[in-house]
Amino acid sequence: MIVNNWYVAAESTEVVENPVPVRMLGCDFVLFRTTAGEVACLSAVCCHRGGDLSRGKRIGSCLQCPYHGWEYDRNGRCTKMPALGDDASPPKRARVDAYPVEERYGYVWVFLGDMLPAERPALPDFLPMYADDSWRVVRLKRDWHANWARVHENLLDASHLFLVHSFGRHLPAKMTVWPVTKTACGGQVIQKYPARAVAVTAVNQAQAAQTRSESTVTLDFSIIGLMHRNDQQMSNGYDQIIWNCLTPIDADHTRNFGLHFRNSRKSPDHDAETLKAIQWGLTEDAAVVEHLRPRLMPVTPAGELWMGTDNMERLYRDQATAFGQRLGAIDVRRHEDLVRDRVLVIPSPGRREDPDGWVHGTVPLQAAAGGGASKNAMS
Ligand code: FES
Ligand SMILES: [Fe+2]
Numbered sequence: 001m002i003v004n005n006w007y008v009a010a011e012s013t014e015v016v017e018n019p020v021p022v023r024m025l026g027c028d029f030v031l032f033r034t035t036a037g038e039v040a041c042l043s044a045v046c047c048h049r050g051g052d053l054s055r056g057k058r059i060g061s062c063l064q065c066p067y068h069g070w071e072y073d074r075n076g077r078c079t080k081m082p083a084l085g086d087d088a089s090p091p092k093r094a095r096v097d098a099y100p101v102e103e104r105y106g107y108v109w110v111f112l113g114d115m116l117p118a119e120r121p122a123l124p125d126f127l128p129m130y131a132d133d134s135w136r137v138v139r140l141k142r143d144w145h146a147n148w149a150r151v152h153e154n155l156l157d158a159s160h161l162f163l164v165h166s167f168g169r170h171l172p173a174k175m176t177v178w179p180v181t182k183t184a185c186g187g188q189v190i191q192k193y194p195a196r197a198v199a200v201t202a203v204n205q206a207q208a209a210q211t212r213s214e215s216t217v218t219l220d221f222s223i224i225g226l227m228h229r230n231d232q233q234m235s236n237g238y239d240q241i242i243w244n245c246l247t248p249i250d251a252d253h254t255r256n257f258g259l260h261f262r263n264s265r266k267s268p269d270h271d272a273e274t275l276k277a278i279q280w281g282l283t284e285d286a287a288v289v290e291h292l293r294p295r296l297m298p299v300t301p302a303g304e305l306w307m308g309t310d311n312m313e314r315l316y317r318d319q320a321t322a323f324g325q326r327l328g329a330i331d332v333r334r335h336e337d338l339v340r341d342r343v344l345v346i347p348s349p350g351r352r353e354d355p356d357g358w359v360h361g362t363v364p365l366q367a368a369a370g371g372g373a374s375k376n377a378m379s
Pocket of ligand 1: 051067068
């Protein structure tokens with residue numbers, strides 16, 4: 001699991017008055033909205049004696065621990081210790097990690113890492129059409145009992161469509177090997193299909209079948225933000241864009257946030273059937289992906305037999321490995337062992353600015369391995 005990356009923690013509408021618990025990368029966080037309307041994200045474990053801040057209460061623009069009432073501001077600094085009286089000023093060590101937050105596309109994005117603004121990777125704008133009224137947008141969420149990289153590879157994979165998906169049964173099994181392009185944060189492939197040879201949702205399939213439309217599919221992924229966009233332009237004008245973003249809950253579970261844009265049948269009356277078709281497709285994927293072995297991204301490509309038709313997934317794995325080495329990746333085995341009797345957090349930028357005087361330790365990171373996918377050791 002890559003640190004120093006942006007992850008969707010929640011839908012913006014989920015973060016209102018009450019603190020919201022979120023588990024990401026095997027660590028616990030709490031989101032809350034200040035009285036000024038800004039979202040704050042803190043490590044959820046109180047540095048006093050382990051209270052769960054997500055079960056606490058918002059008081060003004062602070063969060064109160066449910067155990068002894070210490071209050072933390074949006075920067076993670078303890079401002080009040082009730083047992084010591086109102087005049088007491090909390091020591092510097094009375095603080096928890098606070099993470100940078102940005103709201104975009106109706107989601108709360110959190111930067112999980114300690115990079116300072118100048119070195120922090122910028123979240124690419126994958127959805128410039130987000131506020132464009134010519135599209136109807138629906139929002140979905142799904143939890144997978146599978147590793148984030150396993151899920152993401154599946155969502156980029158075209159050679160399973162004919163077999164796994166009911167909407168893909170009319171597709172030929174034989175694939176064209178489309179050239180893939182490495183981009184700054186990920187990769188891209190552009191595929192062209194003859195009439196009726198593409199359908200990503202049942203909605204689209206019905207339209208394609210009626211009009212025998214040709215189509216161009218542009219698939220982009222970004223390791224920054226762990227997202228991808230599937231842009232389907234059809235010659236009959238029925239276009240759709242599918243955007244998915246993945247947040248590792250832990251090494252074995254992944255939360256999938258998604259947006260679907262359509263430029264036809266834009267009445268809200270068609271939202272439910274659109275969502276149902278997308279979820280149906282993802283359920284078909286899950287029946288395979290949740291049973292892959294090994295469960296995590298394989299430690300070496302030598303344990304699999306890659307073909308040219310797997311080139312997009314191969315590029316994904318190369319890029320995920322390269323970014324993991326550049327940004328840092330959690331050593332999952334050591335982490336899972338250590339957290340049995342101690343709190344370990346993902347270091348926040350506050351630790352870079354002021355390294356001393358923190359109560360909780362930080363998650364173990366993998367040693368940078370070098371060598372790209374040939375030494376893929378990320379989980
Ligand atoms: S454990 Fe949080 S105030 Fe004591
Ligand atoms: Fe699929």
